[in-house]
Amino acid sequence: MVSEKDVSYVAELANLELTEEERARMLKDMNSILGYIDRLNQLDTSNVEPMAQVASRYGELKDEIAANPFAYALRADEPRPCLPHDEALRNAPVTDGMFFKVPKVIER
Amino acid sequence: MNLDLLTVDAARTAVLEKETTATALVDAFYAKIAAEDDAIGAYLTLSKERAYAQAARIDAIADKGDALPPLAGVPVAIKDVFTTRDVRTTAGSKILENFIAPYDATVVAKLEHAGAIILGKTNCDEFAMGSSNENSGFHPVHNPRDLSRVPGGSSGGSAAAVAAGTAVASLGSDTGGSIRQPAAFCGVVGLMPTYGRVSRYGLIAFASSLDHPGPFGKTVKDAAIMLQALAGRDPLDSTTAEVSVPNYCGQIGKPVTGMKIGAPLEYFEDGLDPEVRAAVELGLQELVNAGAEIVPISLPHTAYSIPTYYVIATAEASSNLARFDGVRYGLRSSEAKTLSEMYRRTRDAGFGAEVKRRIMLGTYVLSAGYYDAYYLKAQRVRSLLARDFDEAFAKVDVIVTPTTPTPAFKLGEKTDDPLAMYLADIFTVTADLAGIPGISIPCGKSKEGLPIGMQILGKHFDEATILRVAHVAEHALAPRML
16 A cells, blocks of 8 residues: 555655645555556466567567667767757757756755 | 548549649648637647648649659648657647757658648647546547547547548557557547557657557558558667568458458457447458458456556656656746756646656656566566467467447546546557557447447558458448448
């Protein structure tokens, strides 16, 4: 069971604050959903490899895509043009024209 | 010209044969959107400047008599989770309400390169998280077949635009069913390609190991033409695989004689709506009439797909959505005095309830002490779900199921119970987890006139076979769609 304390802790990790009302709702919803997720424990998976990505399951296609279907993604380590500075800054809420500006980082 | 019935092929042919011009088509579609979209809410942003510039380019090619590209003059809509250069891109979220993308998603560039005209950006559940489009940060979408009902989600706007005839075809993304489920609810064709078949570059990430871009169309052939333009490796997305792209349109019209079609018993259990069951069973019967053989199969871990999905998808989402922090783009709360306060207040103000719920769940399942119990456990069950398909595809060529357990539900019907909403995707999530392709085609209507969808799943990179089967079923079922 998730407690109110857990909700506060997780909100802090996730950089959310949440209102009192949102916290109460979150407690209820997280417990309901995690309760449903608990049915995964009905399965014995001790000898099953975790699947982190789809490419590991391409099975039958092994011949066609050979040992490394993503070889093309490698290239010589040479500089290429990237997003121009002004375009990278264009959507920023606050800048000084050169850098993104943020509030004070060190609290004292 | 009846825009409600206009297909990709017919639009291009009309421009090619000078029955109309691309510019006149764009005029007609914007007039239709102005007249009809207020009641539906499929569009969030219209990209008129870009659409007319592209139409002028296509008309110039047609005037010169040069060869027209495959999607020349075809007006399309783009789900607002794909970036579009110089056009507002919100992902359905207030946190990106004023975001102007500085680059095009690969799929957007590819469609335009193939001659398509981008009419605008369609509404969706915020960051593609939802099954009804009611989680849009702006406004819900109404199902064009019955305005009191949801269009499905998360690509609800893209499905509704095609169903309403306010776009000829459109682009969506499917993470747990977000193309196939709204296609079923709106009575259109929706195709989720294999993971790695279509580039995700420029798709605002929800769950990176599950996000699949794909097309909507009125017909299977339209979906095939769209896929042809979208498929292929992309150096900007290193998960796109170096696998040759076949001629998808060449599959249209091929028979299904002798083909083995798996019907998984777990998808036809007691909870299934009787009208959905009857429609899909009739669809299967039509495939038998066309010479295919139905093979009963089992996908024994199906009951674990939703819990597996809600661990993996939320974990990946919590990580992907960390980037929305008020620094580089998007909303920033102006009240905060310190950096951490600014992060929290910005995210509190910018994200909607469902997005916060998923970030919280995802953060929880990844947090110290719970990672093995939830995240690693779910990844292991994901292997079992993928293995179920491997074993089934050793016996059959494709698998046919209902796309959804019920037809479209009413707006507001499931908004208070997140778990009930999650279960709307029960027949679609497993294919996302395994990364296999799937299509939903209309296969009948309920007594109330609501569309019912039939899902056809195939092996990795075997979109060709599902398109072939889908086209045979589409033609056999056409009389029942009137």
